[in-house]
Amino acid sequence: xxxxxxxxxxxxxxxxxxxxxxxxxxxxxxxxxxxxxxxxxxxxxxxxxxxxxxxxxxxxxxxxxxxxxxxxxxxxxxxxxxxxxxxxxxxxxxxxxxxxxxxxxxxxxxxxxxxxxxxxxxxxxxxxxxxxxxxxxxxxxxxxxxxxxxxxxxxxxxxxxxxxxxxxxxxxxxxxxxxxxxxxxxxxxxxxxxxxxxxxxxxxxxxxxxxxxxxxxxxxxxxxxxxxxxxxxxxxxxxxxxxxxxxxxxxxxxxxxxxxxxxxxxxxxxxxxxxxxxxxxxxxxxxxxxxxxxxxxxxxxxxxxxxxxxxxxxxxxxxxxxxxxxxxxxxxxxxxxxxxxxxxxxxxxxxxxxxxxxxxxxxxxxxxxxxxxxxxxxxxxxxxxxxxxxxxxxxxxxxxxxxxxxxxxxxxxxxxx
Amino acid sequence: xxxxxxxxxxxxxxxxxxxxxxxxxxxxxxxxxxxxxxxxxxxxxxxxxxxxxxxxxxxxxxxxxxxxxxxxxxxxxxxxxxxxxxxxxxxxxxxxxxxxxxxxxxxxxxxxxxxxxxxxxxxxxxxxxxxxxxxxxxxxxxxxxxxxxxxxxxxxxxxxxxxxxxxxxxxxx
Numbered sequence: 001x002x003x004x005x006x007x008x009x010x011x012x013x014x015x016x017x018x019x020x021x022x023x024x025x026x027x028x029x030x031x032x033x034x035x036x037x038x039x040x041x042x043x044x045x046x047x048x049x050x051x052x053x054x055x056x057x058x059x060x061x062x063x064x065x066x067x068x069x070x071x072x073x074x075x076x077x078x079x080x081x082x083x084x085x086x087x088x089x090x091x092x093x094x095x096x097x098x099x100x101x102x103x104x105x106x107x108x109x110x111x112x113x114x115x116x117x118x119x120x121x122x123x124x125x126x127x128x129x130x131x132x133x134x135x136x137x138x139x140x141x142x143x144x145x146x147x148x149x150x151x152x153x154x155x156x157x158x159x160x161x162x163x164x165x166x167x168x169x170x171x172x173x174x175x176x177x178x179x180x181x182x183x184x185x186x187x188x189x190x191x192x193x194x195x196x197x198x199x200x201x202x203x204x205x206x207x208x209x210x211x212x213x214x215x216x217x218x219x220x221x222x223x224x225x226x227x228x229x230x231x232x233x234x235x236x237x238x239x240x241x242x243x244x245x246x247x248x249x250x251x252x253x254x255x256x257x258x259x260x261x262x263x264x265x266x267x268x269x270x271x272x273x274x275x276x277x278x279x280x281x282x283x284x285x286x287x288x289x290x291x292x293x294x295x296x297x298x299x300x301x302x303x304x305x306x307x308x309x310x311x312x313x314x315x316x317x318x319x320x321x322x323x324x325x326x327x328x329x330x331x332x333x334x335x336x337x338x339x340x341x342x343x344x345x346x347x348x349x350x351x352x353x354x355x356x357x358x359x360x361x362x363x364x365x366x367x368x369x370x371x372x373x374x375x376x377x378x379x380x381x382x383x384x385x386x387x388x389x390x391x392x393x394x395x396x397x398x399x400x401x402x403x404x405x406x407x408x409x410x411x412x413x414x415x416x417x
Numbered sequence: 418x419x420x421x422x423x424x425x426x427x428x429x430x431x432x433x434x435x436x437x438x439x440x441x442x443x444x445x446x447x448x449x450x451x452x453x454x455x456x457x458x459x460x461x462x463x464x465x466x467x468x469x470x471x472x473x474x475x476x477x478x479x480x481x482x483x484x485x486x487x488x489x490x491x492x493x494x495x496x497x498x499x500x501x502x503x504x505x506x507x508x509x510x511x512x513x514x515x516x517x518x519x520x521x522x523x524x525x526x527x528x529x530x531x532x533x534x535x536x537x538x539x540x541x542x543x544x545x546x547x548x549x550x551x552x553x554x555x556x557x558x559x560x561x562x563x564x565x566x567x568x569x570x571x572x573x574x575x576x577x578x579x580x581x582x583x584x585x586x587x588x589x590x
Contacts, residue, residue, distance in 0.1 A: 123419050125419060126419070150460075150461075152460050152461055153421070153460060153505065156457070156460055156505050157419065157505070159457060160419075160457045160505070163457060192546075196548055196549050199549065199552075259555060259556050259558075259559035260556035260557075260559055260560065261556070261559035261560045262559065292546070296546075299553075303556075309560055312560070328546060330546065330547070330550075332546070332547050332550040332551060332554065333546075333550060335554055336550055336553055336554050336557060339554065339557040339558060339560075339561055340557060342561060343557070343560060343561065347561075368551065368554065371558075372554070372558065375558050375561055376561070379561055
């Protein structure tokens with residue numbers, strides 16, 4: 001194994017293991033900041049040793065054992081006389097066994113950690129940053145890059161968030177039943193964000209990111225167990241399961257994205273689809289009007305149950321987008337609705353909605369607006385107008401891939417005129 | 418809510434002439450910055466050289482050629498800064514509090530600090546749904562394009578449209 005191969009493997013292991021490691025350590029030493037430092041120490045040792053010795057059979061247990069040793073060292077060295085720490089040091093089980101048997105316990109610890117990182121005492125930004133850092137194992141640099149802010153800002157906010165948790169003595173515990181509902185909505189947002197971080201990174205160079213989807217899904221499933229009466233938890237899980245079922249077909253062998261129309265439906269993961277549809281059923285059976293996650297899952301389910309793209313139930317999809325638009329009004333939902341309506345009732349109806357959106361001053365520089373309008377005009381065979389719109393869209397986007405895509409559409413358009 | 422402010426210490430004829438802070442003033446500044454660090458407020462801070470080593474690029478309008486000017490500049494017509502401190506605070510009051518705590522160097526005439534708030538683009542949660550929905554939109558658009566030419570689909574689509582309209586018409590009755 002070459003040096004860089006080893007590092008890449010360690011990087012992948014770190015992404016999977018670090019949340020469990022931090023959760024387990026936080027449970028022991030009751031300080032999430034210190035727990036993260038110890039986990040990082042273990043990583044540094046692994047980076048030094050593993051390229052020479054090879055990756056141990058159970059890297060998670062190896063990291064945990066190493067981190068616990070560091071914890072004991074630290075407690076001894078700093079001569080903390082605090083009885084609590086001495087007890088911890090004594091009672092610590094130095095060798096961590098493979099986590100097959102205690103996966104339920106680990107799940108609980110992870111959940112405690114996510115309720116901690118999504119705690120209401122933290123600002124929204126801090127919750128997201130801390131969760132991505134501690135539960136997704138992203139570096140501050142990666143977090144900063146995905147939100148286009150300076151790394152120092154993210155680092156600062158993470159430090160501050162950890163200090164806040166310490167200062168307010170936020171316990172490493174699951175919320176009580178009364179608190180659960182409120183606490184849950186922030187957690188759902190963060191899990192969804194995690195999932196998308198992984199889902200949208202499928203096309204990037206980072207081959208590990210899709211693991212974020214799995215992690216998010218796993219957290220979601222655990223959450224659905226303990227908060228089984230909350231419809232939106234099942235909605236979110238359904239959405240993530242169904243989206244995950246297409247993960248393999250979303251990208252071709254050259255690493256280019258494959259859109260829904262061209263995906264090989266026979267390769268969609270049937271197990272995930274079944275789980276997703278079941279979760280959606282559970283959500284609906286709770287007898288409440290569908291929330292945004294459930295609605296998105298229901299839309300996704302419509303595509304899933306259509307044997308071919310031609311057999312998609314567009315009328316139902318249009319209705320679901322209408323409901324979504326009422327639940328969370330936004331321009332992007334409207335644009336989706338416009339296309340769904342175009343498919344269900346004809347492009348001129350879709351065009352009407354897009355033209356309404358043109359009146360919004362806030363959307364003047366939103367490239368998707370002329371892009372969708374251009375596509376609808378093309379469908380109506382109004383190629384000259386379509387060309388103008390697509391060119392406008394191309395001049396508005398900074399995304400290179402998007403611009404190439406639009407240029408191809410423009411060329412298609414010019415051939416037709 | 419966390420917001421960022423830039424505390425901009427304006428240049429003076431003393432800083433322009435490179436007159437350093439007295440030892441006492443220097444120490445006071447170090448203590449002040451240490452306090453910022455302790456309070457977890459400091460993001461970054463830099464000192465800037467006098468305008469003599471600076472330059473300006475000026476376009477009278479976007480059609481014009483740029484005019485490049487070299488320093489030193491007159492402080493009357495150029496708002497030069499000598500130092501900036503970027504802080505991360507929770508309220509406007511907190512930012513002002515920190516600005517007011519900045520030690521004022523003695524016997525150097527006017528001392529001016531500007532507080533300017535930074536644009537924040539960290540409202541990620543607001544956009545949680547935005548990004549995946551953009552993906553969905555592209556998926557939908559892909560359907561629009563490719564099915565557009567297929568006659569068979571077109572007729573089926575129309576029948577869906579008709580049947581739905583019929584259904585709607587029936588409901589209206």
